[in-house]
Amino acid sequence: MMGRVNIQILDILKNKKVKATFFAIEPNIRTYKTSMIRVNKEGHYIGLHSVSHSAKKLYKGSYSNVAKEMETMRKTLKSVAGVNHYLVRVPYGSQPYMVKPFRDWLVKYQSKMWDWTIDSNDWRYKTSQYNTIINNVKSAVLAKKAHYYFDA
Structure with a gap:
């Protein structure tokens, strides 16, 4: 940490x-x-x-x-x-x-x-791979939004 x-x-x-x-x-x-x-x-x-x-x-x-x-x-x-x-x-x-x-x-x-409910998978990457971690979160958030939008 x-x-x-x-x-x-x-x-x-x-x-x-x-x-x-x-x-x-x-x-x-x-x-x-x-x-x-x-x-x-x-x-x-x-x-x-x-x-x-x-x-x-x-x-x-x-x-x-x-x-x-x-x-x-x-x-x-x-x-x-x-x-x-x-x-x-x-x-x-x-x-x-x-x-x-x-x-x-x-x-x-x-x-x-x-x-x-959003897993960044940060534990999988080296500390220098911030962009990968950020992109994981962004993708998961967008997927959640799409899920809520289409299920509404």
Whole structure:
């Protein structure tokens, strides 16, 4: 989450006086402690995105897996940045994995789920491939608009 490029993004956000939400995975909170502290200090929100980011670990086996990973993340975030956040964005979005028993477990852990329907596939590309990522989002948004237009 917080490599060199994202430090530049934080500088831009600060200069423009804009706040953002960053969803992080637990290992990056540990690796980029200084950045996480800066994100929090500058008034941005750090959301929980999982420990493993693994569909197999999260969605196979116990329905409590997702909630337990988010709880581990929450505790790490609290110890590193001093914040106690409960907003989660589950890996791969809510479809098809986040069936009701997974959501019920998130509720037991007081988590609030932020969902999304457009996948940029940013994880597939090197950080220098911004145009590809942007084009993926634009194409998906246009496809959604067409879907809503024709189904209306």
